[in-house]
Amino acid sequence: MATIERLKEMKFGYTIIYVNKVADALAFYENAFGFEIQFLHESGDYGELKTGATVLAFASLELAEANLGRRCLPISAEAVPTGIELAFVTEDVQSAYQHAVACGATPVREPAEKPWGQVVAYVRAMEGTLIELCTPMGG
Incomplete structure (x- = not known):
């Protein structure tokens, strides 16, 4: 059994979003948000973007089935958003929001200042992932 000291060494490495076409998702996130394709x-079943300290990865639904032994529920741009969002931090939320929408992101909420001072906007990516565009906390 792992000791608490060993568990303290754990770190968050990456998020994987299962999609129909990995290359299309990588291209969209590169164009809409400026992330560089790392791999x-x-x-064509797996790819990664350079996003900072962690990696945003995409894998095909077929790879999900191979890894999990069953299909996972696919994200859909037409369905209600799933109960998770990706947050991309930027100093210029308005420009990031406009650029993402111009690149095909679906607008959800225009930029607005929250009571705690953070500016936040929401879009959905081409595959349906909910994305928060926000200023840094405390900024």
Whole structure:
């Protein structure tokens, strides 16, 4: 059994979003949010973006089935958003929001200042992931 000291060494490494077409998702996030493609496997089933301290990754629904032994519920741009969001931090939320929408993101909420002073906007990515565009906390 792991000791608490060993668990303290754990860190958050990456998020994987399962999508129909990994290359399309990578291209969208590169164009809409400016993240650089770090890796796309030759099979087209897995790819990663450089996003800072952690990695945002995409895997095909087929790879999900192979890894999990069953299909996962796919994200859909037409369905109600799932109960998770990605937050991308920027000093200029308005410009980021406008650019993302111009690149095909679906607008959800225009930028607004929250009571705690943070500016926040919401869009949905091409595959349906809910994305928060926000200023840094405490800024």
